[in-house]
Amino acid sequence: MTTRPATPLPMDAATIRATTDALIHDFLDEREQEATELPELSVFTDLLRALLDSGGKRIRPTLCVIGWQAVSDNPPPTAVLRVAASLELFHAFAMIHDDIMDGSDTRHGRPTAHRVLTDRHADHPDAAAIGAGTAILLGDLVLCWTSDLLLLNGVGDLTPEQRSVAWPLLNALRTEAIVGQYLDLTATGRPSADTRSAWRIIRHKAVRYTVEHPLRLGAALAGASAEQLRALSAYAFPLGEAYQLRDDMLGVFGDPERTGKSITDDLRTAKHTVLVATALQHATPAEARTLTSLLGDSALDGTGARTIREILTSTGAVAAVERALRERYEQALCALTTPCLASVAVAELRRLAESVITRNT
Numbered sequence: 236m237t238t239r240p241a242t243p244l245p246m247d248a249a250t251i252r253a254t255t256d257a258l259i260h261d262f263l264d265e266r267e268q269e270a271t272e273l274p275e276l277s278v279f280t281d282l283l284r285a286l287l288d289s290g291g292k293r294i295r296p297t298l299c300v301i302g303w304q305a306v307s308d309n310p311p312p313t314a315v316l317r318v319a320a321s322l323e324l325f326h327a328f329a330m331i332h333d334d335i336m337d338g339s340d341t342r343h344g345r346p347t348a349h350r351v352l353t354d355r356h357a358d359h360p361d362a363a364a365i366g367a368g369t370a371i372l373l374g375d376l377v378l379c380w381t382s383d384l385l386l387l388n389g390v391g392d393l394t395p396e397q398r399s400v401a402w403p404l405l406n407a408l409r410t411e412a413i414v415g416q417y418l419d420l421t422a423t424g425r426p427s428a429d430t431r432s433a434w435r436i437i438r439h440k441a442v443r444y445t446v447e448h449p450l451r452l453g454a455a456l457a458g459a460s461a462e463q464l465r466a467l468s469a470y471a472f473p474l475g476e477a478y479q480l481r482d483d484m485l486g487v488f489g490d491p492e493r494t495g496k497s498i499t500d501d502l503r504t505a506k507h508t509v510l511v512a513t514a515l516q517h518a519t520p521a522e523a524r525t526l527t528s529l530l531g532d533s534a535l536d537g538t539g540a541r542t543i544r545e546i547l548t549s550t551g552a553v554a555a556v557e558r559a560l561r562e563r564y565e566q567a568l569c570a571l572t573t574p575c576l577a578s579v580a581v582a583e584l585r586r587l588a589e590s591v592i593t594r595n596t
Contacts, residue, residue, distance in 0.1 A: 246310065248583070251300045251319070252293040258320040259287060262384050278355075279373050282348060286327060290343030290495060294478075294587075295322040295449040298471075301587075302453025305580035306463055314392035315456050317384055318401060322408070322449055324381045329412055331374035335367050336420055337504060344495030348373055393456070400455040408448035415440030422507035426530045428515035433507055434476075441482070442475030462575050469570035470584060473563035478591050480560050483508040484553070485595065487544060493596045499540050505531035509559070514552035522546045564592045 246254070263280045270276045296319035303311045311319075333339075334347040341347060346354070352373075353366025385405075393401060418436045450467050451459075459467075485494050486501040487510065501508070511530065515523055526546055529539045547553055567588045571581045 246300055246304070248293075248297050248587075251297045254316055255293055255296040255320045255323050256287060258317055259324060259384075260284065262320075262380070266380070266383075278369075279376055282351060282373060283327065283377060285345075285351075286331070286342075286348060287323075289345045291323075291326075293323055294445060295326055296320055297587075298446060298449040299453035301580050301583050302450040302455075302459075302467060303457045304453075305450075305467065305576045305584070306454045306457035306459045308577070311453070311457075312392070314397075315453070318393075318405075318452065318456065319449075321381050321384045321405075322452075324377055324384060325409065325412075328374045328377040328381065329416070331370055331377065333416065335370055335374075336416075337423075337500065339496065339500055341496050344492075396458075397456050401452065404448055404452045404455060408444055408452070411439050411448070412444040415444060419507070424505045424531050425507065426505050426511060426515060426527045427507060428512050429507075430509055430512040430516065433509045433512045436507065437476055437479040437509065441479035442472055445478060446475035447471035460575070462573075466570060466573045466575055470567045470588075473566035473570075474588055474591060477560050477563040477567070477588075480509060480556050480563075481591060481594060483510050484556060487547065488553075490595065495596070499535055499537075502530060502540055502543055503533050503535045510547060510552050510556050513555050514547045514550040517550040517552065518546065522550060560592060564588055 263284060267276060267280055299319035299322055300311055300316070303315055330342065331348045334342060335349050339347050340350055347370075349366045349370035351366075352369040353362050356362045356365040356369075359365050415436060415438075418432075419440055422432060422436060447468055450471050451464055454463060454467055483501070483506070485498075486496070486506070486508075487498055489496075489498055491498055505511075511526070515526060518526060526543060529535060529543050532539065568585065571584055
């Protein structure tokens with residue numbers, strides 16, 4: 236087997252992000268032009284634009300395009316870029332609903348959709364219910380538009396072979412995201428030392444949804460071989476675990492000015508994470524009682540949150556998670572030593588892995 240020659244990378248991460256955003260904004264313009272008799276639609280389109288413009292890493296469309304570039308020397312066609320953009324629309328839907336379930340006030344440093352809509356209807360006697368209900372409708376609409384973006388403008392331009400590989404992967408991504416959210420939702424509020432279930436949530440909600448399926452989707456659209464798909468999965472699985480481990484750490488120890496979200500929300504709702512489960516496994520009886528009494532307290536204050544962080548550190552849970560992060564980073568890099576992937580894409584995947592380990596946002 237020969238190593239693939241280096242070829243110029245058609246799109247870097249910044250270009251992928253700009254292209255994704257442009258495709259989505261153009262799509263929203265088209266929806267408005269088709270619904271001139273529904274001026275209320277602007278309530279949804281304006282808010283969705285604001286949410287997209289407020290931040291986000293665009294990691295899913297980026298991985299989809301890099302997956303294509305790991306296999307093909309040709310730039311991804313518009314149809315493939317629309318598939319990538321649809322992943323960001325699906326993520327927007329998931330985050331809108333996720334914020335309602337979690338009762339989150341901010342995302343990327345700005346009010347969440349249901350909070351914006353609550354304020355919009357502040358003169359209504361039940362503004363909070365109107366805000367949450369309208370945000371649910373927004374999420375529903377965005378989910379519908381995820382398919383529209385594909386069916387109206389994207390999948391129709393794909394070849395029959397591309398469609399045959401795209402749909403199963405897209406369906407798997409959506410299904411696992413929903414099931415992962417269900418697992419997360421039902422485990423929240425019940426502090427537990429069960430690391431096995433915490434890892435299972437990560438694997439369904441983050442590993443496959445965030446990293447593996449988008450990466451394999453782009454590669455499959457480019458005609459990837461079984462060997463290439465195996466190599467990408469070998470990279471994606473440990474990196475996806477590392478991504479969520481870092482996310483959970485930032486949710487408790489991060490800088491809100493950088494992350495754009497509270498560092499007490501996960502503690503007040505008692506999110507079931509590997510970090511917390513590991514702490515409960517190694518806590519003294521007194522520490523375990525303190526943790527279980529504070530986690531899930533909706534009125535948790537700064538003093539209580541500091542106590543939780545001290546126990547997470549003193550039990551060795553923080554150090555254990557950091558070790559797990561480093562181990563998975565090394566595993567991801569090891570998977571990229573294969574000669575079957577384009578070297579320019581491998582370089583991008585290495586940079587992405589480094590950013591996952593070191594990120595503070």
